[in-house]
Amino acid sequence: MKRRDLLKGMGAGSVIAGASLAAPAVHAKAKYQWKMVTTWPKNFPGLGTGANQLAALINEMSGGRIEVKVYGAGELVPAFEIFDAVSKGTAQMGHGASYYWKGKSEAAQFFSAVPFGLTAQEMNAWLYHGGGMELWRETYEPFGLVPTAALNTGVQMGGWFNKEINSLHDLKGLKMRIPGLGGEVLKRLGGTPVSLPGGEIFTSLKSGAIDATEWVGPYNDLAFGLYKAAKYCYYPGWHEPGTTLECFINKEAFEALPADLQSIVLNASKVANLDGLSELTARNNEALQTLVNKHKVELRRFPDEVLQQLLEVSEEVVAEIAEKDAMSKKVYQSYKRFRDQVMQWHDVSERAYLNARAGA
Ligand code: CA
Secondary structure (H helix, E strand, O other), rough: HHHHHHHHHHHHHHHHHHHHHHHHHHHHOOOOOEEEEEOOOOOOOOOOHHHOOOOOOOOHHOOEEEEEEEOOOOOOOOHHHHHHHHHHOOOEEEEEEEHHHOOOOHHHHHHHHHHOOOHHHHHHHHHHHHHHHHHHHHHHHHHEEEEEEEEEOOOOHHHHHHHHOOHHHHHHHEEEEEEEEHHHHHHHOEEEOOOOOOOHHHHHHHOOOOOOOOOOHHHHHHOOHHHHHHOEEOOOOOOOOEEEEEEEEEEHHOOOHHHHHHHHHHHHHHHHHHHHHHHHHHHHHHHHHHHHHHHOOOOOOOOOOHHHHHHHHHHHHHHHHHHHHHHHHHHHHHHHHHHHHHHHHHHOOOHHHHHHOOOO
């Protein structure tokens, strides 16, 4: 009896050993040719190049077993149709920002930027160690997509204006390109938010089709030439305090990969997420000095009273999303709980330190 079990065990073991020896050989030969569609124009500074870098990382880390070809907005599908395209499998990956998909899922907005929400460091903490990533996967599951965080901009700038913003009155009637929940807040205060893809912002501001715009921060905005179309640059970017850009993968395509390649795709995204933030943090101040000293941009801080009102309205707007559907409620509750606790921690760590370092 024992001997038979032993033989059975050995037999089974040898089959498994044989299979596990053969499997890597098969996978080593398997090549995956993937298409990545993006919401950014091809090679767009900072964002389109971020998508390129992620694709290059996946190619490199997989030793060429996954070849990702990047398509700019409109090359394969228009910018705002990439979510559907990857969901249907027209392309295997997409690169964008989750607040573009609020028409699909209100909850999606929490995974890009929330006015007066989490900073980059806090966002990554929520996603990777606070339950955020699990909720993001659950939110995209019905669309057959696997999301990853693929770049973080850090705190953005408040935007470009051709008049000073001294009170809330100055926001009334203002036609401004500002996406997501920030746009909703502006609307409540009497402004008109406009949604424009990145490629159309400069000409719209220059021609006066819009009065103001926000984009990212000095490094990206300088590359865009926004200073040629507006006089004042305001800070801080209350509406986008640490915007996460995303990569999403067709779930079937993802699950067809062997485990090591799945890990490479997920971890390449993590590297890109950190590297994008590092790059912008390293470049932003130099770009800001160029804007102010060379291009004579007038740098302004939003008055406290304006920021206070924006904060109050933002809290209302964000809380209202929780009432839209069950998933939004679940994500809102997790996000809010995390923000409350990390704010307490950062009061005695980041904020206390930054104040002390500034001599405040
Ligand atoms: Ca922005």
